[in-house]
Amino acid sequence: MTSILILYGSETGTAQDLAESMGRECYLRHITARVYDMDEYELGCITTEKVILFIVSTTGQGEMPPNMRRMWRILLRKSLKPDVLKGVHVAVLGLGDSSYQKYNFAAKKLYRRLFQLGAVTLTIPGLANDQHELGIDGAFIPWKKEVWKEVKKLDIFPEMTLDPDPAIKIRTRYRFFYGEGAERYQDDGYVPLKVISNRRVTSEGHFQDTRLIDFEMPSYPSYKPGDVLMVRPYNPTETLQIALDALGYSDELLDRPTRILNNDPYVKPPPCFLVGTLRKCLERLWDLQQIPKRSFFEMLAYYSRDRAEKERLKELASPEGLDDLLDYANRSRRTTAETLRDFPASAKNLPPDALFEILTFIRPRAFSIASAPSPSHVELLVAKVEYKSRMSDARRGLCSTFLSRLKEGDEVYCKIRPGTFRFPDPEVPVICIGPGTGVAPFRSLFGHGSSKGLLFFGCRGEHSDFYFSDEWKDIEGVEVIPAFSRDTEKKIYVQHKMRERAADIKRLLEAGASVFIAGSAGEMPKAVSEVLTEIQGEEWMKKAEETGGIQFETWS
Ligand SMILES: Cc1cc2nc3c(=O)[nH]c(=O)nc-3n(C[C@H](O)[C@H](O)[C@H](O)COP(=O)(O)OP(=O)(O)OC[C@H]3O[C@@H](n4cnc5c(N)ncnc54)[C@H](O)[C@@H]3O)c2cc1C
Ligand SMILES: Cc1cc2nc3c(=O)[nH]c(=O)nc-3n(C[C@H](O)[C@H](O)[C@H](O)COP(=O)(O)O)c2cc1C
Structure with missing residues (x-):
């Protein structure tokens, strides 16, 4: 067929x-x-x-x-x-x-x-x-x-209907199974790392909570400067509680040992450390914190047995309901858990298997490793995402909140993978631009002790968020040039400091230096590229991008 x-x-x-x-x-x-x-x-x-x-x-x-x-x-x-x-x-x-x-x-x-x-x-x-x-x-x-x-x-599929056939019942991709049997779980390379310490590195009065988190790495292959740690976060307890209240499952059902079986041979089962009981799945497997997508409304409508709620859910999922959906979910940054709470008759006692179709799995997040290569530990520099919307409670990033709340001894599932940066041999000088947490891969590189060059670092103030300010002076061959955006009346950013040091940059580039840019994917990479173009010209920029003479590791 x-x-x-x-x-x-x-x-x-x-x-x-x-x-x-x-x-x-x-x-x-x-x-x-x-x-x-x-x-x-x-x-x-x-x-x-x-x-x-x-x-x-x-x-x-x-x-x-x-x-x-x-x-x-x-x-x-x-x-x-x-x-x-x-x-x-x-x-x-x-x-x-x-x-x-x-x-x-x-x-x-x-x-x-x-x-x-x-x-x-x-x-x-x-x-x-x-x-x-x-x-x-x-x-x-x-x-x-x-x-x-x-x-x-x-005309290859004679039975095909243009629209979904309403007579076909949806078969969930997975199902919970409460008996004995063989397990088949995805081995995706994640291992538990134990927290050694979690320290705030911004001053107490500063609005941004940034953490330096140190993990123990027993018998795990070491890493190189530029590598990234992938982290699997869990839902915060307050979000989990909202969802548990809305779903209304009994403790007996939530804590009954269970496994996940595939209904579809082509889908991969999730990693086993995310499963075990329904409660564990709600905490670790499904993203209850993300803004619900249109498919969430479509599927909740499909399973809903409440007429009024079903109609409203269908409206939100329809092409005509687009602006309504944006207003309800996206503009207010409403979470999936809060949305379940808003549709109580539909959420209460949903068949647990239906959750596989309604909810989506938590995505792992990447963090540039901030410590010099070590066989025994790895550090991350994590800026906690927290902001306000028209919802009464603060909005929080899933993974950065999860990491910021870790205590000594907690375990987190992580995996090391190569980042984008390919650093040159130590004798080749480097020019690094890393404002904010973008400094992480450069601490890993320079902490290694052999690379030399310039590091342009940007933050708000010398005494509020100048990460690792006490460490740099001890590292030989590295000059750190900070740009403080709120310490003077005129805002100073890394690109301004680069302009001031144009002659040094030119000299290093002509001696074969490579350029590395890390941090926010917003305006910064563009502004830095403009300064480099002013210094070396467009031809040089184009060639450098092709040959790895200039490399970016940026995130939104
Ligand atoms: C290769 C790589 C390396 C990285 N390295 C680091 C690192 O070293 N340190 C670090 O802290 N991060 C790093 N990140 C970013 C990190 O992966 C996460 O994206 C970040 O921590 C936020 O994830 P979260 O789960 O907390 O937020 P999420 O739950 O994913 O929410 C983030 C979303 O919240 C929304 N948002 C954020 N602020 C606002 C606002 N003010 N108003 C409205 N909406 C808003 C945005 O839509 C944003 O996409 C890196 C990313 C990559 C890809
Ligand atoms: C580390 C990283 C690098 C990315 N680089 C790019 C990029 O160069 N260009 C782009 O258009 N999107 C980029 N993205 C955005 C992803 O393509 C996008 O978030 C996508 O939805 C992720 O899909 P996936 O979860 O299937 O990988 C990047 C995302 C990450 C996390």
Whole structure:
């Protein structure tokens, strides 16, 4: 039987989530679908496929996610004939963030290559943007509408309906199982690290709470400067409590030992340390803190047995209800737990298996390692995200809040992975620009003791958030140039300090120095690039970007 192939390339699970939801949508349209991680797929069969949907995120600085790199290398082979994908219909959805300079590069490159290899494109690539007011849905919804229309026209799937068939009952991807049996869980490389200390590094009166957190690393491979620690956070207790109250499950059900079984052979089971009981899943597996997406309202409406609430949920999930949804959820930064509370009749006593379709899994977060390589410990410099919205309680970032509350002896599931930076040999000088927590990878580099160069650091004030100010003077060969934005009437940022030191920068660049920029993906990387262009010219910038002479590790 002909089926659709859905391939995803994902770093932190969003593309995987969308790929699996497209698989579910196929099922509701009477189409069989296979959903694979791109590098899991047997590429030798690709020429026999009829329709392939690719859903890929961009990571690093315009890079392919790790789980599609093998396939990408093969697709790039010069030996492939230009018509090798003739007759294969493809559509590409990219996930990206326009605050990165190489916006959605992975999807754009993949689309171009598929086209070069003769694939028939069903529609132009959808480019989802984290910065869009509606998030990923802003591009995902119109893209999939177009895809279904074009797939229907192909007439390959005789049973296919253009819209989901309301007569088909949704089959949850997973189900809870309370008996004995073999376990099959994903081993995604995360290990528990124990907290040694968690110290505030901003002054007490300062608005920003930034933490230096030290973890013990028993028998874990060491790391290099520039590496990143991926952290799996849990929901905060107050958010968990709101959800537990809304869902109304008994303690007996919440604490009954359980396991998760797959209903769909193509989806991966979650890591076992996130499961065990329903309560543990609500604490560790599902994101109760994120702003609910449109699919949340769609699925809660599907399971709701309350007429009035069902109607309201459907309204919020409909294309006409877009502004209403933005106002209700996005502009107020309402959490998933608070939304469950707002729909009490629908949330109360939901079948636990339905939560797999209504809620989404918590995404791990990346943090640049802030300590010099060590076989026994690793440090992170974490700025706690906290802000106000029109909701009465403060809004909090999930992972930074989780980390900021850790106590000595607590355990956190983490994994080390390479970051974007490729630092040169120690004899090559470096020019580093790292305002705020962007200084983390440079503390790792210079703490190593061998690299030399300039470090431009930016913060609000010398006595409020000048991280590691007492450490730098002891490091030989490194000059730290701070820019304090609130200590004088005129705001001074790193780019101003760079202009003042243009002659030194030029001298170092001409001696072969490399430039590294880390921190907020907002205005800073652009402002710094402008100064470097003023100093060395556009040609130099272009070449430096291509050859790794200038590298960025920025985040939004
Ligand atoms: C490679 C890499 C390295 C990183 N290194 C570090 C590091 O060393 N230190 C560090 O602290 N972080 C670092 N980060 C960022 C980190 O991964 C998290 O993104 C950050 O801690 C926030 O995550 P969170 O879970 O607390 O917030 P989330 O729950 O993910 O919420 C963040 C979201 O909140 C919203 N938001 C934030 N502030 C406001 C506001 N004022 N108004 C409205 N909305 C707002 C934004 O939409 C933002 O996307 C790094 C990121 C990457 C990719
Ligand atoms: C470390 C990191 C690097 C990123 N780099 C880029 C980038 O260069 N260009 C871009 O458009 N988006 C970039 N993004 C945004 C992601 O592509 C986007 O958040 C996407 O939804 C993540 O999907 P995933 O969870 O499937 O990996 C980056 C995100 C992270 C966490």
